[in-house]
Amino acid sequence: xxxxxxSAPCPAGESAPGKIPEDxxxxxxxxxxxxxxxxxxxxxxxxxxxxxxDPTLKGKPVIVGGLPHERGVASTCSYEARTYGVRSGxxxxxxxxxxxxxxxxxxxxxVYQAFSEKFFRILRDYTPDVEEASLDEAYLDLTRCRRLxxxxxxxxxxxxxxxxxxxxxxxxxxxxxxxxLAKLATRKAKPGGLFExxxxxxxxxxxxxxxxxxxxxxxxxxxxxxLLNLRTIGDLWGLSRATLHSLFGAGGDEIYLxxxxxxxxxxxxxxxxxxxxxxxxxxxxxxxxxxxxxxxxYLCDRLTLxxxxxxxxxxxxxxxxxxxxxxxxxxxxxxxxxLRETGRIFPIVRDLFRELWSGSRLALRLVGVKxxxxxxxxxxxxxxxxxEREERLGRALDEVRAxxxxxxxxxxxxRMLGVLYGFEADRxxxxxxxxxxx
DNA sequence: TCTGGGGTCCTAGGACCC
DNA sequence: TCTGGGGTCCTAGGACCC
Numbered sequence: 001x002x003x004x005x006x007s008a009p010c011p012a013g014e015s016a017p018g019k020i021p022e023d024x025x026x027x028x029x030x031x032x033x034x035x036x037x038x039x040x041x042x043x044x045x046x047x048x049x050x051x052x053x054d055p056t057l058k059g060k061p062v063i064v065g066g067l068p069h070e071r072g073v074a075s076t077c078s079y080e081a082r083t084y085g086v087r088s089g090x091x092x093x094x095x096x097x098x099x100x101x102x103x104x105x106x107x108x109x110x111v112y113q114a115f116s117e118k119f120f121r122i123l124r125d126y127t128p129d130v131e132e133a134s135l136d137e138a139y140l141d142l143t144r145c146r147r148l149x150x151x152x153x154x155x156x157x158x159x160x161x162x163x164x165x166x167x168x169x170x171x172x173x174x175x176x177x178x179x180x181l182a183k184l185a186t187r188k189a190k191p192g193g194l195f196e197x198x199x200x201x202x203x204x205x206x207x208x209x210x211x212x213x214x215x216x217x218x219x220x221x222x223x224x225x226x227l228l229n230l231r232t233i234g235d236l237w238g239l240s241r242a243t244l245h246s247l248f249g250a251g252g253d254e255i256y257l258x259x260x261x262x263x264x265x266x267x268x269x270x271x272x273x274x275x276x277x278x279x280x281x282x283x284x285x286x287x288x289x290x291x292x293x294x295x296x297x298y299l300c301d302r303l304t305l306x307x308x309x310x311x312x313x314x315x316x317x318x319x320x321x322x323x324x325x326x327x328x329x330x331x332x333x334x335x336x337x338x339l340r341e342t343g344r345i346f347p348i349v350r351d352l353f354r355e356l357w358s359g360s361r362l363a364l365r366l367v368g369v370k371x372x373x374x375x376x377x378x379x380x381x382x383x384x385x386x387x388e389r390e391e392r393l394g395r396a397l398d399e400v401r402a403x404x405x406x407x408x409x410x411x412x413x414x415r416m417l418g419v420l421y422g423f424e425a426d427r428x429x430x431x432x433x434x435x436x437x438x
Numbered sequence: 439t440c441t442g443g444g445g446t447c448c449t450a451g452g453a454c455c456c
Numbered sequence: 457t458c459t460g461g462g463g464t465c466c467t468a469g470g471a472c473c474c
Contacts, residue, residue: 045474065442072442075474088474094439134445134474218472250448251471274446281442326441332467368443446473453466 034199036142036152037267039174039182040163042119043191045136046076046107049115052168061086061102068096068104071281071365075107079191118167126159131267139179141267153196160194176202178263180215187213202261207234216254224248233259272374276312277320278302279368285324287363296353299369300346304394305401307371313338313378314371317345319352322366331356332370338378341390345371 042048046064051057061081066072074095077086084099095102116135123130129141142152149155152175160173174185176197184206189195197205212222214233224247230236236244236259244252257263278299286292296319307314317339318332331352339345349369357364 070442071440075442089442091439091441094441097439137474216472220471248471275444277444279443328469330468334466366442370444444474446471448471449469451467453464455463455465456461 034177036146037176037178037182038140038142038156039176039179039186040123040138040140040160041172041186041190042136043170043172044076044078045115045169046112047078047081048169049112050105050107051078053111057103061099063092063095063099063102063104064107066092066104066106068092068102071283077102115167115169119163119169122163122166123159125162126155129267132270139182139267156196157194178261179265179267180258180263181205181261183215184209184213206259206261207232209233211236214255214258216251216258221248221251221255272312272376273310275370275372275374276303276306276310276314277318277368277370278306279320279366281322281366282364285363285365287361289357292357292364292367293350293353296349296367296369297342297346299367300342300349301397303369303371304340304342304345305398307340307374308391308394308398311376312371312374313340313376314345315373315375316371317348317352318370318372319349319356320366320368320370321353321356321364323362324365325362326365328366329356332372334373338375340371341394343390343393345369 047062050062050064057078059080060078061084062078063074063081063086064077065075070092072092074081074086074088074090074092076088077095081095081099081102084102086095086099086102092104096104112135119136120130120132120138123138123140127140127142127145129144131139133139142149142155145155146152156173156175160171163169163171170192172186172189172192173194174182174187174189174197175195176182176185177199181197181202185195185197188205210232211217211225211230214236217225225236228239230239236255239256241253241256244256246252248255280295280299286295314335315338316332316334318330320328320330322328333348333352335348339348353367
């Protein structure tokens with residue numbers, strides 16, 4: 001099996017709070033040094049960037065994710081918006097109800113990406129051991145760098161000041177002996193603070209935290225735990241590992257260990273991604289097969305653009321559909337020779353889509369395509385001239401679209417399928433099959 | 439409160455092979 | 457002939473995270 005998502009039981013290695021479970025007790029003979037893990041999180045990232053781009057938004061409730069009449073949710077909101085009860089993940093229409101004066105923006109991922117790159121460049125000045133947990137979230141392992149810094153605390157404060165000065169964004173920082181404790185420390189530091197969890201203070205720190213603060217406990221697990229009348233992390237200590245395992249499978253073992261502050265995970269190294277996907281939720285449900293296929297062709301083009309940019313080939317192609325009633329189905333196919341050309345991927349997508357959709361013919365609210373089981377290179381023996389031609393076509397399209405926008409040029413396939421772009425002043429070329437009703 | 443987009447990992451069942 | 461057990465691959469779906 002792959003690397004565990006959360007902590008692997010760490011036999012000898014973790015400094016942990018008082019209630020160390022028997023099966024996770026470190027060996028007495030050789031205690032490795034306590035690790036120095038720092039978690040850094042940009043406060044209200046997307047919304048804060050929007051305020052930097054447009055200073056008149058400062059102090060206003062900013063909600064990033066879309067316009068309030070659109071289908072969608074808030075991906076980030078400013079702290080001002082949070083005072084109205086708005087939260088990330090909340091449907092936009094609900095946000096507007098709670099906060100009618102809110103400033104709604106669609107957001108610009110490319111700009112966020114650029115800020116994120118700057119953020120990580122600064123962090124890497126302090127240690128090479130940096131994990132990119134997301135665009136706005138990082139773990140640093142300063143254990144190996146201890147001797148470089150007279151005081152770890154001073155180094156972390158210096159890093160925080162530099163990030164804030166050079167990006168204009170505020171960050172929250174947590175420091176502890178492992179990842180889960182550092183992340184929980186950051187939660188306490190928010191917004192904009194720094195919290196260092198002192199050795200020996202872990203048990204008291206964890207005891208009173210709400211159960212949903214623990215990574216890995218989502219909405220479903222919360223329902224179960226609430227039925228058991230468990231509200232805090234301390235309450236979890238009363239459950240045996242076997243009980244948690246029977247409730248949540250492998251995730252239950254992680255909950256057992258992490259609720260006790262035990263987490264032996266090393267920082268994840270950047271590597272080949274596992275999958276790349278592109279999907280769209282339509283403004284209104286669609287049932288016209290021609291339009292749906294046209295949109296899938298467009299998504300294939302965006303997908304292969306991403307594959308070419310990252311130098312990746314796919315062994316698995318997947319199509320996803322979400323019905324008007326929100327049920328979601330997917331079909332995938334394993335291909336023997338790895339792909340990244342639209343001309344080869346789209347026929348597979350079309351077949352999978354017809355297989356998927358032929359039965360019910362309910363209207364669809366979403367379609368998506370995914371490339372998985374990715375590899376950096378195509379095996380030499382499978383070289384085929386037609387693939388080479390497709391590849392060149394793809395690269396040429398990338399260049400034109402980089403210059404003039406995605407909708408500036410359509411492939412023959414897209415024309416035949418009826419892909420339709422329009423030009424909108426504020427957004428450039430916009431796919432019209434996705435917004436037929438407006 | 440009609441519910442995004444881009445990811446990761448886990449689980450379960452069936453096919454297939456020995 | 458009336459019946460195995462284990463391992464692995466593949467597919468589909470779901471929980472969770474930001």
